[in-house]
Amino acid sequence: ETGVTQTPRHLVMGMTNKKSLKCEQHLGHNAMYWYKQSAKKPLELMFVYSLEERVENNSVPSRFSPECPNSSHLFLHLHTLQPEDSALYLCASSQEGGGNIQYFGAGTRLSVL
Amino acid sequence: LAKTTQPISMDSYEGQEVNITCSHNNIATNDYITWYQQFPSQGPRFIIQGYKTKVTNEVASLFIPADRKSSTLSLPRVSLSDTAVYYCLVGDMGNSGTYKYIFGTGTRLKVLA
Numbered sequence: 001e002t003g004v005t006q007t008p009r010h011l012v013m014g015m016t017n018k019k020s021l022k023c024e025q026h027l028g029h030n031a032m033y034w035y036k037q038s039a040k041k042p043l044e045l046m047f048v049y050s051l052e053e054r055v056e057n058n059s060v061p062s063r064f065s066p067e068c069p070n071s072s073h074l075f076l077h078l079h080t081l082q083p084e085d086s087a088l089y090l091c092a093s094s095q096e097g098g099g100n101i102q103y104f105g106a107g108t109r110l111s112v113l
Numbered sequence: 114l115a116k117t118t119q120p121i122s123m124d125s126y127e128g129q130e131v132n133i134t135c136s137h138n139n140i141a142t143n144d145y146i147t148w149y150q151q152f153p154s155q156g157p158r159f160i161i162q163g164y165k166t167k168v169t170n171e172v173a174s175l176f177i178p179a180d181r182k183s184s185t186l187s188l189p190r191v192s193l194s195d196t197a198v199y200y201c202l203v204g205d206m207g208n209s210g211t212y213k214y215i216f217g218t219g220t221r222l223k224v225l226a
Binding site: 002004033035042043044045048056088090091092099100101102103104105106107109 | 145147154155156157158159162164204213214215216217218219
């Protein structure tokens with residue numbers, strides 16, 4: 001148990017569906033992150049939130065829409081996805097400053113049909 | 114531009130000490146060196162972090178020479194359950210001022226019986 005909980009753990013959706021991934025951290029951290037990990041590829045940083053403000057968007061397509069309503073919760077809203085978006089989506093949180101150790105959730109395995 | 118370079122894979126036997134070396138020639142003055150472990154279909158798990166010299170915790174040691182251009186993760190007496198991908202990371206203070214990591218391909222460690 002890392003203190004970062006992601007739901008759902010698995011998700012199958014069609015290309016015309018709209019779904020959301022949820023992340024909740026119980027560590028009192030002030031930064032949260034979304035990563036994408038495709039098969040046999042390194043983790044790709046998608047979005048960074050610091051103090052509930054989005055501070056990084058690494059050229060992510062607009063069909064991915066993040067939301068951070070408070071410092072403990074992070075969402076990733078999905079719509080009109082493509083099959084190549086199938087991947088493991090990981091959420092992480094950290095306390096900024098010093099070494100900025102990130103704690104990861106178990107991820108959501110997304111399959112787009 | 115990759116910030117770290119580490120071997121793609123390593124094999125070891127149970128009970129042996131494993132040393133994984135990472136090169137980070139362009140490390141910045143304020144960068145920490147952090148190692149993560151990742152099992153299939155799970156999020157990365159923090160192992161150890163250091164700035165200089167040697168750091169030891171209950172699972173690993175981290176050796177950092179004076180010039181900080183490389184580091185070595187040492188896993189004492191590995192077991193089959195240590196089979197995983199190990200990532201070496203240095204920080205990257207993005208334009209936003211937010212501290213973030215860039216994950217590389219990692220080192221795939223396989224422990225044999």
